[in-house]
Amino acid sequence: MALTVDAKSKLPRASRPITALSILAVAASAYLIAVGATMLLKWGTFSFTAGAPLLAGFETAGPFAFLIGAAVYALIAYGLWTVRNWARHAIIGIAALQAIMALPKVSENALALNFPRMVVAGLPMMAASALVFYLAKPSTSAVFKKRLGAVETTARR
Secondary structure, three states, rough: OEEOOOOOOOOOOHHHHOOOOOHHHHHHHHHHHHHHHHHOOOOOOHHHHHHHOOOOOHHHHHHHHHHHHHHHHHHHHHHHHHHHHHHHHHHHHHHHHHHHHHHHHHHHHHHHHOHHHHHHHHHHHHHHHHHHHHHHHHHHHHHHHHHHHHHHHHHHH
């Protein structure tokens, strides 16, 4: 993975996959804001399950959980856009949580020998595993660590 450096600030810029993750986090944040605000303004428009894939069980706490989740996703999007190591760790944690949340459904379909449903239920687990693998790779980790080193070098000047 090639590391690109911004000429003005001398800080590394995010690669395309990291930028894509940032854009997906902004989209998740916008979705949660829209659903949460609509739930607050007009109760009963959306079911609480509308945020289930993004809130990992916390959607039952109500519309404010949607808005808090939106703030978290927006913060993570900012962190990924600016290549912050804490954002990489947060996404790894969220992806691991999503994989764990998909496990009971996959196990249920495996025991029922329902392979098509098992594959469909396992897609979030596979995507989360691929995401964790990508973000934990030494080359991806190096991008975030180089940013940290560049910030320390710029601060010393």
